Amino acid sequence: MSDASDDIPALLNGSMGQTIPVLAHMGLEVIEAAPGRAAARVPMDGNGNHVGTMYAGVLFSVAEMLGGALSLATFDPARFYPIVKDLRIDFRRPAASAITARTSLDRAEIDRVLADAERDGKGQFTLASELTDEDGTVVATTEGTYQIRPH
Amino acid sequence: MSDASDDIPALLNGSMGQTIPVLAHMGLEVIEAAPGRAAARVPMDGNGNHVGTMYAGVLFSVAEMLGGALSLATFDPARFYPIVKDLRIDFRRPAASAITARTSLDRAEIDRVLADAERDGKGQFTLASELTDEDGTVVATTEGTYQIRPH
Numbered sequence: 484m485s486d487a488s489d490d491i492p493a494l495l496n497g498s499m500g501q502t503i504p505v506l507a508h509m510g511l512e513v514i515e516a517a518p519g520r521a522a523a524r525v526p527m528d529g530n531g532n533h534v535g536t537m538y539a540g541v542l543f544s545v546a547e548m549l550g551g552a553l554s555l556a557t558f559d560p561a562r563f564y565p566i567v568k569d570l571r572i573d574f575r576r577p578a579a580s581a582i583t584a585r586t587s588l589d590r591a592e593i594d595r596v597l598a599d600a601e602r603d604g605k606g607q608f609t610l611a612s613e614l615t616d617e618d619g620t621v622v623a624t625t626e627g628t629y630q631i632r633p634h
Numbered sequence: 635m636s637d638a639s640d641d642i643p644a645l646l647n648g649s650m651g652q653t654i655p656v657l658a659h660m661g662l663e664v665i666e667a668a669p670g671r672a673a674a675r676v677p678m679d680g681n682g683n684h685v686g687t688m689y690a691g692v693l694f695s696v697a698e699m700l701g702g703a704l705s706l707a708t709f710d711p712a713r714f715y716p717i718v719k720d721l722r723i724d725f726r727r728p729a730a731s732a733i734t735a736r737t738s739l740d741r742a743e744i745d746r747v748l749a750d751a752e753r754d755g756k757g758q759f760t761l762a763s764e765l766t767d768e769d770g771t772v773v774a775t776t777e778g779t780y781q782i783r784p785h
Contacts, residue, residue, distance in 0.1 A: 502684035505692055508659055533653035539698050539718050541656055544691030567690055571722035 491516040491556045506548060509541055513552050514583070519593055521553035522585040527578075537578040537622075546572065546584040546612040546625040553586060553610065554631055557593055563600060563631040568607070570627035578614070578622040586612040596631060605630045642667040642707045657699060660692055664703050665734070670744055672704035673736040678729075688729040688773075697723065697735040697763040697776040704737060704761065705782055708744055714751060714782040719758070721778035729765070729773040737763040747782060756781045 492513040500507040509530055515522040523545050530541040547570055554565035588596075592608055600606030607630045614623040643664040651658040660681055666673040674696050681692040698721055705716035739747075743759055751757030758781045765774040 503682075503689050505660065505681055505689050509656065530656055531654075534715070538654050538656050538695075539721070540691055540695030543694045543698070543721075544689075547690050547694070564685070567725055569722065569724045570690070570694075571720065573720045574718055 491552075495552060495555070503548070506544060509544060511545055511548070513548075515585075516552040516556040518557045519553070519588045519590065520586075521549040521556065522583060523549060523552065524581060524583045526581045534577075535579065537582060539572075539574065542574070542578060542582060542614055542623050543570070543572050543625075545582060546570075546586075546614055546623070547627060549584055549586045549612055550610055550627055550629040553588060554629065557588065558597065558600070558606075558631045561634075563606075563633055565629055565631050568628040568630060570625055572623055572625045574623050576616075576620055576622045578616055580617040582614050582616055582622060584612050584614045584625075586610045600631050600633065605632045642703075646703060646706070654699070657695060660695060662696055662699070664699075666736075667703040667707040669708045670704070670739045670741065671737075672700040672707065673734060674700060674703065675732060675734045677732045685728075686730065688733060690723075690725065693725070693729060693733060693765055693774050694721070694723050694776075696733060697721075697737075697765055697774070698778060700735055700737045700763055701761050701778055701780040704739060705780065708739065709748065709751070709757075709782050712785075714757075714784055716780055716782050719779040719781060721776055723774055723776045725774050727767075727771055727773045729767055731768040733765050733767055733773060735763050735765045735776075737761045751782050751784065756783045 495513045510526045525545045532538045596606035612625045646664045661677045676696045683689040747757035763776045
């Protein structure tokens with residue numbers, strides 16, 4: 484049997500066509516969403532560009548959406564919703580296979596963000612992510628600023 | 635009668651389903667691609683998120699692809715191809731309508747990039763873009779680093 488947090492990726496994947504249809508169309512799959520951790524994967528098929536590598540906007544998306552997945556699994560969604568403020572992506576190598584993006588937020592940061600959100604009405608944090616291809620090569624990295632805000 | 639540069643948006647739009655199918659699926663339309671100028675538009679329909687605004691990855695894409703459209707119209711595509719090195723997007727307001735992204739590169743920069751590409755095998759430049767909604771409100775801005783390289 485799985486506990487509730489094991490089901491978050493399944494819940495996110497099952498509702499993607501309704502919540503963010505563009506991500507569903509990309510074939511994006513959330514593979515991990517747990518307190519302080521998130522990962523997602525996109526296939527190469529359908530996501531290429533005119534030179535046969537993965538389109539930049541797909542790489543951006545698989546990394547950017549981790550902020551939402553991590554927030555949902557880390558901060559009570561009945562109390563807080565996440566927003567993205569900015570994101571920078573650095574393209575390091577051509578991406579020519581399925582790509583997995585991963586990010587994490589440590590316990591001290593989670594506590595700080597929660598305290599800020601409760602005190603100030605918003606808790607801001609930075610997520611760094613790494614995007615790797617099927618060979619484990621880092622094809623891109625991102626750094627994004629997110630906030631959680633009370634409903 | 636139109637000259638060749640008038641037809642660049644039509645050529646890009648007509649081939650989008652083959653070149654970058656993700657952009658075709660977003661309904662992205664190149665509305666200007668001329669030496670030193672590019673603009674593109676995405677509809678709201680199908681591009682939303684779970685809170686009813688435009689998904690961040692769509693905003694990224696409509697701005698990012700301007701680097702390719704501008705390069706194609708500005709630097710001889712028989713000699714050079716463009717790549718994106720990095721891009722930062724700042725989300726300023728919720729986007730809840732069709733969005734238009736615009737960018738430009740002045741004549742002196744174009745000449746400098748061309749000279750660098752011919753001398754060094756790459757010409758690097760920064761493009762700033764502004765994304766506006768149907769009311770003219772700036773919903774996001776981007777700054778991206780691109781290069782043209784000889785084939």
